[in-house]
Amino acid sequence: MKTKVLMVCLGNICRSPLAEGILKSKVDSDKVWVDSAGTAGYHVGSPPDPRSIAVARKHGLDISSQRCRKFSTADFEEFDYIYAMDQSNYSDILASARNESDLAKVSLLLEAVDLGYSEVPDPYYGGNDGFEKVFQMIDTACGAIAKRIEEDGRN
Ligand code: 4NP
Secondary structure, three states, X not given: OOEEEEEEEOOOOOHHHHHHHHHHHHXXXXXXXXXXXXXXXXXXXXXXXXXXXXXXXXXXXXXXXXXXXXXXXXXXHHOOEXXXXXXXXXXXXXXXXXXXXXXXXEEEHHHHOOOOOXXXXXXXXXXXXXXXXXXXXXXXXXXXXXXXXXXXXXX
């Protein structure tokens, strides 16, 4: 059975599409399924923000075929690990958890690494440099997560 990982932000057009694309590039797709979703439904059906598509492309990743969807309670059944980009996303996901098992699946993405801060900031209202910074943070965290999943798979 595949390990299933869900990346969650607010809009599912800036940060979590990057997290989906970056983690996918670091794992074996036969063993790990990665998806992303947003806690808000503003952009359902839309591709990622052009600035996220551009920064991913700059680093050799194509995330342009992703489409925005909203997080739902059913995701607790589907996924083994749910990573929130910031504290607000984290609280929103926890608020829809139904039991201890649901709660145990959720963590902040940056808890996977020790960068000195715990949130991936929302780059939506900023400039292009915000997207590069966010890419680097997510890339570092996804490296640690990919390694952990690979090690778990060997147990
Ligand atoms: P994201 O960024 O949560 O990283 O996808 C945002 C995208 C859109 C909005 C907010 C955050 N918005 O308000 O439309």
